Amino acid sequence: MTRFVGIDPSTKTGLVILDRDGNILDTMEITAEGEDPGRMANIIAETVENLEQGDVVAIEGFAYGAKGNAVGIQYGIGYGIRIEMYNGGTNYIEVGPGQLKKFASGKGNTKKDELAVHIYKQWGFEHHSDNVRDAFVLAQIARAVKLGTATTKYQQEVVKAILEPPKTKQKKSKVANA
Structure with a gap:
């Protein structure tokens, strides 16, 4: 059975697993106690232990404009x-x-609190953790990419951007010929 998994990596990592029809198989917020890097390693290990061979996984990318001390930890968990x-x-x-x-x-x-309303209206899903809510949307994106379940124009635009990312222009070198 193909499962669709969304992962929102953080010190409170959201993870949601859906079946082919979009039914929720599991939701969780993964945390760990202790000092880093041990805490980070535990979050990473527990997240990956919930995956199965053949899962279609969508993971949230990095917020490159984010600031603060926690950003480095989030990047570490995300890369891990x-x-x-x-x-x-x-x-x-x-x-x-x-x-x-x-x-x-x-x-x-869209702001996080507004996003919760949209998620509820679109799918009837609610959860106290914004990490789990984000993971739910990521799992829905995984379904849409694999099964073509995007129902709105904006969802179809997101799927297309994921499947056909815009090509980045490479800068020409300004090195003079010797």
Whole structure:
């Protein structure tokens, strides 16, 4: 059975697993006690232990404009999960924070509290943790990418952007010929 998994990596990592029809198989917020890097390693290990061979995984990309001390820890957890998935042969879909918001609400800059309302209206899903809510949307994106379940124009735009990312222009070198 193909499962669709959403992962929102953080010190409180959200993880949601859906079946093919979008039914919730599991939801969790993964945390750990102790000092880093041990705490980070435990979050990474527990997250990856919940994956199965053949899962279609969508993970939230990094918020590169974010500031603060916690950002480095979040990046560490995010990269750690990606490395463990790579080592375990699990492919994943990278979803930008703006893409996640747009898929749920139609706007890539929707605030977290507003996003909760859109998620409830769209799918009838509610949870106290914004990490789990984000993971739920990521799992829905995984379904849409794999099964074509995007129902709105803005969801279809997100799926297309994930499947066909815009090509970045490479800067020409200004090195003079010798």
